[in-house]
Amino acid sequence: MKAQSLSQLLNLLPFILHSVNAIPARKVEESSNPGLRGSKTLVGYSPSESHGSSTTPDIKYSLLPGQKNDPDIGTYLDFTKVDNPQPIRGDTGGDDPGPRNYGYDKMNSDKLAPPGTDHGQTINAQWPMGLSHNRLGIDNAxxxxxxxxxVMPAATEMAGVDMRLEPAGYRELHWHVASEWSLVLNGSCRIQAVNENGETFVDDLVAGDVWFFPPGIPHSIQALDDGVEFLLVFDDGGFNxxxxxxxxxxxLHSPKEVLAKNLGVAVADFDSIPNDELYIFKGTPAPKDIEKQNVTxxxxxVPRSQSYSYHFSEQQAHEVAGGSVKIVDPLTFPVASxxxxxxxxxxxxGxxxxxxxxSSDEWTFFIKGQGRATLFTAPDAATTFDYMAGDVGYFPQSNSHYIENTGNEDLVFLEVLKAPEFTDMALxxxxxxxxxxxxxxxxxxxDSTLSKLKTEKQYVVAGSASDE
Structure with missing residues (x-):
């Protein structure tokens, strides 16, 4: 049997040699373009070659006084006028030669050089509206x-929209699946709605006023002579x-024959309807006399007890040592339940x-000034964020936080809760x-320290003499 196998192998040998000779020889060269890829000799350790950088980065910087403090003191670091801010606090951190975004580092000193009390990782509790894609209305409206x-995956309970309408500009007639709560930031506007009972509503609002539309209630918004900017908050973090x-x-998406039958008019009456959505557009200026648009x-x-607007601008603020607070909730604005x-x-x-x-997450919008906040999440995670006007903050239910004014002007912000009453627990x-x-x-x-503590809620505390 073995002799037969050997004989068969010898008979096949010419064919095997022919096949091997047919395989093209492997090219020795490493690349057809030496400038695109380097030499294989660069792989791994080579005792014949020197190691380490031949140059040392020339980093010139000076530290702010607060950077030399104990990191746990957490002094606010104002990097806005520092040429080359560094991630150093006390005996922690080290210099950074780059590459870096210096503008971002200057605006966010507590990210570059966080207080020593920060630990672990919390949610991202900050989003600048300036980084959001801006949807532009037609006709400069x-x-x-x-x-x-x-953009804020953990902000699941609420979402926000910052919207601007030029004079006579409309936010097109519409409705939402989510509830819509709004604060007028500047200017003035006229809002209009019809509810499921066929009751009508119209009102003029100015900066500081609030409106609310429940899910499914169709409404419109038109800017008056000075234009308007307003903030919208929805009770669904995934709202789009x-x-x-x-x-x-x-x-556009209902057959014209069906529309005609439904409204009792001719099909030809719909020949001029827009061929695309309007969304934000300019229209005829609203009449000065609001009664002309008060359809009965x-x-x-709509009964006054269920009014869709609240003239928050006329409410006096509650003054405290470090600033002021004023609250609107269903106790005074029932429709926004x-x-x-x-x-x-x-x-x-302060x-x-x-x-x-x-009882609720907190959705915050910074209206004026600058500040910082530390979000603490059990059991031991803490992150400090820096905020500027136009930023959104988000603090989950029962997660402790403060908001400190780090600027030279008043800090003004809006706190929004999904709750039937505005409440908090004060440390x-x-x-x-x-x-x-x-x-x-x-x-x-x-005991001396404890005797100085106040049993009343402060809301806003004043800065110490050294801070002023």
């Missing part, structure tokens, strides 16, 4: 940009302003006291209202 879970139900789209039907007007909000003003050096909301009030023995045993605070 305005614009809109939004924040939702696409582009998915609004528009009047033009309803008409057999159902009458799931929205509670506060406008907070913090004087330079801060919105450390607090948390037991200072909690500690001061707990038996001193328990606090002393737990935190090792002296």
């Amino acid at each position: 305005g614009w809109a940009r939004q924040e939702n879970t696409v 302003e582009d998915n609004t139900f528009l009047a033009t789209e309803v008409f 039907t057999s159902s009458g007007i 799931n929205f509670s909000a506060a406008i907070v003003t913090v004087h330079p050096g 801060m919105r006291e450390i607090h948390w909301h037991p 200072g009030q909690w500690i001061a209202s707990t038996p001193h023995q328990i606090i002393s045993d737990t935190l090792k605070l002296s």
